[in-house]
Amino acid sequence: xxxxxxxxxxxxxxxxQIAAHLDELDYFQVLGARHDAPFPELKAKYHQLQxxxxxxxxxxxxxxxxxxxxxxxxxxxxxxxVILKDAEKRAKYVKDITGPERAKKLRYTxxxxxxxxxxxxxxxxxxxxxxxxxxxxxxxxxxxDLAAAVRDLKTxxxxxxxxxxxxxxxxxxxxxxxxx
Amino acid sequence: MGIDLGTxxxxxxxxxxxxxxxxxxxWGERTHASVVSxxxxxxxxxxxxxxxxxxxxxxxxxxxxxxxxxxxFFSEEVRKARSVVPYNLVEGPxxxxxxxxxxxxxSPPEVSAIVLKEMRQIVENHTGATVTKAVITxxxxxxxxxxxxxxxxxxxxxxxxxxxxxxxxxxxxxxxxGQGYHQRVALYDLGGGTFDISILDIGDDVFEVISTxxxxxxxGDDFDDRIMHWLADSFQxxxxxxxxQDKYALQKLKEAAEKAKIGLSEHEVVQIHIPLxxxxxAGYSLDFSTTLSRAEFNQMVMDLVQRTFxxxxxxxxxxxxxxxxxxxxxxxxxxxxxxxxxxxVRHYFQKQPLTDVDPxxxxxxGAAIQAHALLDSQQSTFLLDVTPLTLRxxxxxxxxxxxxxxxxxxxIDRTRSFTTASDHQERVKIRIYQGESNMADDNVLxxxxxxxxxxxxxxxxxxxxxxxxIDTDGIVNVSAxxxxxxxxxxxxxxxxxxxxxxxxxxxxxxxxxxMVSNR
Numbered sequence: 001x002x003x004x005x006x007x008x009x010x011x012x013x014x015x016x017q018i019a020a021h022l023d024e025l026d027y028f029q030v031l032g033a034r035h036d037a038p039f040p041e042l043k044a045k046y047h048q049l050q051x052x053x054x055x056x057x058x059x060x061x062x063x064x065x066x067x068x069x070x071x072x073x074x075x076x077x078x079x080x081x082v083i084l085k086d087a088e089k090r091a092k093y094v095k096d097i098t099g100p101e102r103a104k105k106l107r108y109t110x111x112x113x114x115x116x117x118x119x120x121x122x123x124x125x126x127x128x129x130x131x132x133x134x135x136x137x138x139x140x141x142x143x144x145d146l147a148a149a150v151r152d153l154k155t156x157x158x159x160x161x162x163x164x165x166x167x168x169x170x171x172x173x174x175x176x177x178x179x180x
Numbered sequence: 181m182g183i184d185l186g187t188x189x190x191x192x193x194x195x196x197x198x199x200x201x202x203x204x205x206x207w208g209e210r211t212h213a214s215v216v217s218x219x220x221x222x223x224x225x226x227x228x229x230x231x232x233x234x235x236x237x238x239x240x241x242x243x244x245x246x247x248x249x250x251x252x253f254f255s256e257e258v259r260k261a262r263s264v265v266p267y268n269l270v271e272g273p274x275x276x277x278x279x280x281x282x283x284x285x286x287s288p289p290e291v292s293a294i295v296l297k298e299m300r301q302i303v304e305n306h307t308g309a310t311v312t313k314a315v316i317t318x319x320x321x322x323x324x325x326x327x328x329x330x331x332x333x334x335x336x337x338x339x340x341x342x343x344x345x346x347x348x349x350x351x352x353x354x355x356x357x358g359q360g361y362h363q364r365v366a367l368y369d370l371g372g373g374t375f376d377i378s379i380l381d382i383g384d385d386v387f388e389v390i391s392t393x394x395x396x397x398x399x400g401d402d403f404d405d406r407i408m409h410w411l412a413d414s415f416q417x418x419x420x421x422x423x424x425q426d427k428y429a430l431q432k433l434k435e436a437a438e439k440a441k442i443g444l445s446e447h448e449v450v451q452i453h454i455p456l457x458x459x460x461x462a463g464y465s466l467d468f469s470t471t472l473s474r475a476e477f478n479q480m481v482m483d484l485v486q487r488t489f490x491x492x493x494x495x496x497x498x499x500x501x502x503x504x505x506x507x508x509x510x511x512x513x514x515x516x517x518x519x520x521x522x523x524x525v526r527h528y529f530q531k532q533p534l535t536d537v538d539p540x541x542x543x544x545x546g547a548a549i550q551a552h553a554l555l556d557s558q559q560s561t562f563l564l565d566v567t568p569l570t571l572r573x574x575x576x577x578x579x580x581x582x583x584x585x586x587x588x589x590x591x592i593d594r595t596r597s598f599t600t601a602s603d604h605q606e607r608v609k610i611r612i613y614q615g616e617s618n619m620a621d622d623n624v625l626x627x628x629x630x631x632x633x634x635x636x637x638x639x640x641x642x643x644x645x646x647x648x649x650i651d652t653d654g655i656v657n658v659s660a661x662x663x664x665x666x667x668x669x670x671x672x673x674x675x676x677x678x679x680x681x682x683x684x685x686x687x688x689x690x691x692x693x694x695m696v697s698n699r
Contacts, residue, residue, distance in 0.1 A: 047386050054562045055591065055652055059342070059554040071591060075649075078564075078589040110581075110596070 002062040012066050015053070019069035026097045026106050027080035035094055039085065046081040050074060083108045092116040123165060130160040137169070146177050182547025183299045183316045184347065185292060185330065187246040187399060188372030189514065190214045191544035192299040194307070195552040200354060200545035203306045211540050212302075216294045217241040218281045223697040226298040235431050238266035240281050244401065245295075247373050248277050248288040249333070250326030250678075252625075257397060266427045287679060289329045290687045293336035294694065300339065301696070314339045315551040317543050319374040320346035321394025321568045323614045324626045324656045328678045331653065336687045342554050344653040347371070348378035349389060349565055350546030351512040354537055356382050356561070363507035364390075368492070368525055368533070369543075371513040373399035375488050377495045379506070388564040391498035391587045393491045398484065400441075400515035406480040407437035407472065411452065414470055421458060429457050440472050445517045449473045478520045485524050492528065498587050509533040514540050564589050567650050569624075574611035578620050583648050586616070593649040597663065600642045607632045608644055608669075612658065626656060627678075631669040634662040644669060 004012060028035055031045045053070040061067050084090045092112060096105035105112065125131035133156035140149035153170040160166060182200075184191045189211040193202045204210045209228055217225040217233035218240040225233060233241040244265070251258050253271040262269050270285065272278035278285040296316070303311045316339075318330050327344050334341035348367035355365075362383060369376040376394040380387055411433045412423045423429040436454050443450035454468045496502060509529045515521065516539050525533050537545065553561060566587045572580035573596070584594050598608055608631045615623025635642050643663040650656055660669040679687070 047383065047388070050562060050564055051385070054564075056554055056562055075591050075593050078592050079594075082588055082592075107595075 004058070004061040004063040004066055006061070007066070012063065015073070016065055016069045019072045022072060022076050023106065025076075026102075027084055027093065027108075028097075030076055030080045031084070035098075042081065042084055046077060049077045053077065079107070088116065088120070089113075092119070125156065125160060125163065125166075127159045130156045130163065130166070133159070134166065141173070146173055149173055150177065181300070181303050181311055181314050182350070182544050182549070182551050183296060183314050184350070184541075184544035184547060185246065185296060185299075185316055185318075185333070186214055186372055187244055187374065188214060188401065189540065190295055190299060191541055192302055193541070193544040193548040194303055194311075195548050200548045202541045202544060203303050205302045206305065212295075212298065213243070214246065214292075214295050215241060215243040216245070216291050219697075222695055224294065224694050225697055226294055234266075235428065235435065238427060238431060239268065242267050242279055242281070242286075242291050244373060245279070245288045245291040248279075249292060250288075250323070250329035251277060253277050264430075266431065287683065287687065289333035289679060290336055290691065292330070292333035293687065293691055294696070296333055296337035296339060297691065298696065300337065312338065312340045313342055313551060313555065315343045315345055315350075315547040315554070316341055317345055317347045317350050317547050319371065319394060319396060320348050320369075320376040320378050320392040321374065321396050322346075322654075323569055323624050324654070325624065325678065326396075327653060327655050331655070332679050332684055335684055336691050338688065338691070342551055344655070345547060345550055345563070346376070346378065346389075346392070346565060346568075346654070347543045348376050348392070348512060349380070349387065349563060350544075350550065351510060351537075351542045352378070352380050352382065352387055353546035353549045353561070353563070354542045355510055355534065356387060364501070364505060366492075366495075366506045366509045366529065367512055368488070368509060368516065369512035370488065370515045370521065371399050372401050372515075375399060375491060377488075377492045379495055379499045379501070385561045386564065387561065389566045389589075390501075391495045392566055392568045393495035393498065394568065395487065395491050398487055400513070402484055403441055403481050403515060403518070404434060404437040406484070407440055407477065408433045410472075410476075410480060411437060411454075411468070411470070415457070415468055418468075419458070419466065421460075423458065426458075432457055441477070441515075441518070444472070444474050444477050445519065447474075474519065481520065485520060488521075489524070489528050503529050506531065510542075511535050512539050512542055565652075565654070566590060567592075567654055569614040570616055571648060571650065571656060572613040572615065572620075572623055574613060574620050579618055580613055580620050580623060583612075584650060588650075590650045590654060591652050593647050595645055595647045598644045598646060600637070600639050600644075603639045604636050605639065605642070606636055608634075608660070610646065610658075612648070612656065614656075629658050630672045631660040632672075633670045634660075634667065635665060 031042060033042055033045050053073040055071045055074055058067050058070050083093055093108050096112060125134045133152045137149040137152035140152060150173050153166055156166050181192055181194045191202060191211045193200050202210050212227035213231035215230040217230035217237055230241060234243060247257055247261055252275045258277055268280040270278050270280050277288055279291060300311060316330055316334055318327055330344055331341050348369045351367050352365060365380050365382055367378045374396045375398040378392040379390045381390055416422050423433060432454050436452050440450045440452050450472055452470050452472060456465045457468045458466045506529055509525060509531050511533045567590050568586060570582055570586045571584040573583050575581055609628060611628045612626045613620055613623035614626055617623055631644060634644055644660050645663050646660045648658055659671060
């Protein structure tokens with residue numbers, strides 16, 4: 001393989017190494033940022049990495065492997081940026097990679113998107129009645145009327161039998177009622 | 181070199197002494213009609229001379245080929261073209277479009293290739309050296325089929341196509357070149373046949389496209405059409421004759437309409453005079469004279485202008501910003517010279533738009549900058565563009581699922597797993613679409629891909645991982661592998677609007693034989 005005279009051989013070797021191990025990195029590691037890095041910092045990192053690895057800069061490189069490596073890195077950097085740019089996806093992703101299934105969830109997949117949608121639906125309720133009753137129950141809790149809140153949640157569960165969030169809240173309130 | 185291959189006009193630029201420079205032809209013309217005329221004596225005319233043949237040699241003179249490039253024969257655009265263009269359009273293999281000139285069929289990229297070759301000739305005449313490496317621009321909203329077809333056109337013309345880049349992005353490169361902008365810029369690009377809006381964050385050395393939106397059915401031609409129909413209506417009122425029934429007269433009206441439109445950029449009122457437009461039964465020829473004021477014209481095209489702002493709304497929404505967040509607006513494309521457009525853009529963005537660089541030349545200059553940057557590894561700026569349309573996978577019941585969302589930076593890839601559905605299955609077929617609808621039929625079909633060469637086993641045992649990649653040209657590549665063995669599956673593309681390698685080779689041979697004439 002002919003070497004690229006415009007890049008340092010160490011840098012070329014290192015870049016190929018990074019590309020070979022991309023699948024072991026999470027998006028924050030790819031961008032070199034902390035989990036709580038603010039968006040402007042992510043954007044700056046994204047620009048800096050593209051500055052280093054953008055395939056356009058290696059367009060005439062005689063080293064095919066190096067061109068493949070920078071393209072792979074540039075693509076993953078873009079992917080990381082796109083997912084972390086979206087606040088909802090980012091929250092779900094952080095949960096995924098700090099959870100027990102980290103190894104499987106280093107890339108945000110269709111499965112992640114589906115799970116995120118389900119979580120969101122559960123938070124708000126999937127049905128108009130469920131949503132309304134959920135809000136009403138929260139209102140009752142604020143007013144201190146736990147019995148009313150329990151009634152609302154039980155009714156909500158008629159509309160959404162599988163809503164884990166409703167179930168958890170109901171269990172919590174029932175324990176409180178017994179205790180009180 | 182950088183080539184702006186436009187619907188109506190094309191332009192070519194190179195970097196000379198570090199400065200992007202538009203190259204004029206021998207007659208000093210800086211933009212060239214994207215028209216090809218096949219003469220009776222076998223000569224082929226290209227550019228502004230060919231344009232004059234639209235009236236005298238209508239069946240054999242091809243204009244607006246870009247509107248047909250990468251389209252299916254039964255698409256809306258091709259149907260519309262068939263009703264207005266005087267040359268003959270026929271159906272080719274795989275629902276493609278062919279242009280029939282006498283006994284010869286040409287694909288739309290083949291005609292575009294003749295224009296590209298002329299651009300190359302202009303540069304070679306100027307530099308005295310062979311030039312083959314080119315960056316060609318396309319509307320940002322072009323889909324994969326249209327980008328592929330443009331690349332094919334370059335190949336047929338014998339060019340080494342370094343890159344396909346988006347017209348508004350190219351324009352941004354020209355403006356950003358050495359000026360040290362540090363802001364959020366909107367590129368409002370109204371060309372002959374298409375409208376694009378792109379929003380970019382420009383830093384010291386980075387051009388990041390945040391969002392792009394467009395309408396590939398809206399351009400300066402539509403403004404001409406409005407005047408043309410207005411002229412036909414006026415003539416009908418005066419003489420009780422509908423000139424629209426006569427393709428020859430219609431071409432004359434169209435020519436007069438374009439001239440009137442350009443005139444209105446400078447004057448409040450224009451005189452329109454078309455000699456000998458109609459010959460009555462008695463053999464008596466009639467001239468047609470009328471006047472058109474700017475106010476009348478503005479009223480005719482107001483809805484077209486409004487349509488561009490609907491597209492702008494979409495782009496701003498995608499970028500999650502409002503018009504007031506834009507630091508500067510750049511106008512691109514000849515029609516943006518119209519006062520009605522300038523004032524509407526100023527009103528929409530609440531900012532005086534920039535027009536420092538000729539809107540007809542700014543795209544070709546940007547393409548030249550990009551060509552230079554690609555070939556010079558010491559380049560100082562880099563471009564982060566996005567895909568304009570959502571990439572989709574066909575599912576059961578005529579629905580689709582999103583794979584890569586619009587406005588995702590490119591290059592990018594995404595992997596999906598498929599398991600075999602029946603015992604001893606040998607092939608997996610998928611259909612890929614681009615567009616914003618969940619319904620397959622409302623999107624553009626890019627192709628049907630078939631994978632084979634993986635293990636043959638009971639159903640559900642074989643998992644195939646399919647990778648969808650959008651490359652730096654915005655072109656979609658699909659590959660697949662057997663997850664367990666890691667073996668690459670072979671991919672065949674059925675059903676695609678593109679030209680086969682054989683067709684490209686054939687077209688290249690024909691292109692080499694053409695007698696392109698210099699007047």
